[in-house]
Amino acid sequence: MPRVYKPDPHGKRFKKYSKELIEQALREYNEGSNSLSNVAEKFQINKSVLYRHSIINVKTQGDQTVISKETELQFIKYINVCAEWGYPMELYDLSVLVKIIWID
Known part of the structure; x- marks a missing residue:
């Protein structure tokens, strides 16, 4: 289970501007x-x-991603198709697919 980050109560809060406004x-x-x-x-x-x-x-906050956003959306689409067919994908299956695509 991932850690839930709690901001420092004494830390400075920066204002978040919407992407549309910027x-x-x-x-x-x-x-x-x-x-x-x-x-x-x-x-x-x-x-x-x-x-x-x-x-x-300006980059987004967080770690750098291995695959692009478009490729990630395609993965989500095909994972849902596999789930509908009764073939649920495990985390290991997904990591192998990402490695195969990343190498090519």
Whole structure:
């Protein structure tokens, strides 16, 4: 059973911005009509967060994945098909399939 992480009660809480809000602010900033400070103030996003998203592709939190998101969705689809056919896949079966695809 995986561990349930509990945040440190004395630690700093960072604000989570929605992906849509950041994309909307970046579109307006990339149009070139407003400065980064003006856009950050308008959308109430921290200027450093908006700058970081504008210059690099920000990775998601957590460990790096071995397979892409599209491949993962295909795996889920085929695991459900196998379950409907009465052939449930175990964790070992799935790990072998991922290793075979990853090597190719």
